[in-house]
Structure formats: structure tokens, C-alpha cells
Amino acid sequence: MEQKNNNYELSFWFSSRLGEEEIEKKFDNLLKQLEKFGALIIFSQSPQLKQLAYSIKKERNAYFGYIQFELSKDNLIHLEENLRLNDDIIRFIILNVKPKEKQKTPSITFRKSTYKEQKGKIQEKSKKEPQKEKIISLEELDKKLDEILEKE
Numbered sequence: 001m002e003q004k005n006n007n008y009e010l011s012f013w014f015s016s017r018l019g020e021e022e023i024e025k026k027f028d029n030l031l032k033q034l035e036k037f038g039a040l041i042i043f044s045q046s047p048q049l050k051q052l053a054y055s056i057k058k059e060r061n062a063y064f065g066y067i068q069f070e071l072s073k074d075n076l077i078h079l080e081e082n083l084r085l086n087d088d089i090i091r092f093i094i095l096n097v098k099p100k101e102k103q104k105t106p107s108i109t110f111r112k113s114t115y116k117e118q119k120g121k122i123q124e125k126s127k128k129e130p131q132k133e134k135i136i137s138l139e140e141l142d143k144k145l146d147e148i149l150e151k152e
Contacts, residue, residue: 005070007042010034012083012092013056014047014063023047023063026088031067037079040070057090068097 012030014023027047034041047065056062071079076094083092136144 005040005072006076007068007070007097008076009066009068009095009097010083010092011064011066011095012047013052013090014065015057015088015090016049016059016061016063018063018088027065033082034067034069034071034079037075038071039075039079042068042070044068059090062090 014026018026024046031041031044044067045065047063049061050064051061052059080094083089
């Protein structure tokens with residue numbers, strides 16, 4: 001029986017002790033490692049230096065990157081074991097993500113009204129007499145509210 005591949009996202013933090021060139025090499029090695037396990041790379045974001053909200057393994061800065069890929073569950077377990085053994089990665093998480101579906105078009109389409117239509121509506125409103133607001137006291141308002149509440 002053929003194993004179904006799932007979509008995953010690996011988010012990781014490389015140690016800030018590594019230099020820029022070393023980070024690029026480590027990232028390329030990580031991509032090769034994923035491909036070795038049979039992963040199909042969908043998208044990858046190369047690591048960028050970020051300040052951490054709290055220290056991780058006594059580091060205040062780290063290089064953050066992520067990779068979206070497709071892989072079988074069996075190979076995912078082996079990949080996680082290898083990532084745990086990698087000393088350059090100070091933290092990582094692998095999330096199961098749903099593939100993006102095609103956006104459905106709405107069944108109702110809206111059309112912006114034209115200038116002539118807007119002008120006609122304004123003219124119609126201006127022809128009608130404006131309603132005068134009736135000012136009532138708080139006592140009258142309380143009586144009216146009591147009547148409404150008693151009906152319910």
C-alpha cells in the first residue's frame with residue numbers, strides 16, 4: 001500500500017554563534033537532509049537574524065527560518081530524530097499544515113453604483129421632507145420602556 005504524503009512546515013532557530021556563511025551552508029545541508037528523507041520542498045525561507053523574546057540556551061539572538069514540505073509520516077519520525085541531534089538548531093517545531101485550496105468565488109457579485117445612480121438617490125432624498133426629531137423627557141422614556149417590557 002502506498003504511503004500518503006502530508007504537508008508540513010518546519011520552523012527552526014539556528015544558533016547566533018554561527019556566521020552568515022555558515023548559516024547558508026547549514027541551511028543548504030538541512031534542505032539536502034529533507035530531500036534525503038524523500039521530502040518534496042514546497043517553499044523555504046532562508047534564516048534571518050532575529051532578536052528572541054526570551055533567551056534560549058543562553059542566546060538572545062538567533063537565525064529564524066522555515067521550510068514547507070511534503071513527506072510521509074514514517075520519514076517524519078526519522079527527520080525529527082536527526083533534527084534533535086543537530087547542535088546548531090537551538091529550537092524547532094514541525095507543524096502539519098493543510099494544503100491551500102483554490103479560493104471559491106462568491107456566488108453573489110457586487111457592483112459599484114455609477115455616478116448617475118448616486119446622483120439620482122441624492123435628489124430623491126432631498127425631495128422628501130426631513131423628519132423632525134421629537135424630544136422627550138427621561139420620565140416619558142422610562143414609561144415607554146416599562147410598557148414595552150410589560151408586553152413581553
